[in-house]
Amino acid sequence: MQQDKQPDYRPVVxxxxxxxxxxxxxxxxxxxxxxxxxxxxxxxxxxxxxSSESHPFYTGKARTVDSEGRIDRFERRFGGGEQGSGGGKDG
Structure with missing residues (x-):
């Protein structure tokens, strides 16, 4: 193996x-x-x-998403729900 082609593997903080x-x-x-x-x-x-010390998954401080509140806010803004909530195209 050629030594000049290998990266320097050393202690790092x-x-x-x-x-x-x-x-x-x-x-x-x-x-x-x-x-x-x-x-x-x-x-x-x-x-x-x-790092593992600040990542929400490892610290247990993960935020839960309020998906119900987001849906209600979307429906209020764009007026969804009452008309054809089938999800497909109406013919």
Whole structure:
């Protein structure tokens, strides 16, 4: 295997700034910024928009969609429901 064609696989810190959460792992991701980690070493840091600490599915803070309220609002706005609610074309 040619060494110059392989990406550099090294320790990298991924940081979710919205949740205040960071974790150290190994990656080929590149970054110009660095961070001083708990072990006293300096590692490249990659900021991510979302992680398991801030994702609604993993945190249990998922919003439920009020589909009934949306349907009522649509019918009030566009006057649905009373006339042919068959869903198909009328002949």
């Amino acid at each position: 991924f940081r979710d700034r919205t949740a205040g959460y960071a974790f150290l792992t190994r990656s080929t991701a590149k970054s110009d910024r660095t961070i001083d980690w708990d072990d006293g070493e300096t590692y490249p840091v990659v900021d991510v928009e979302i």
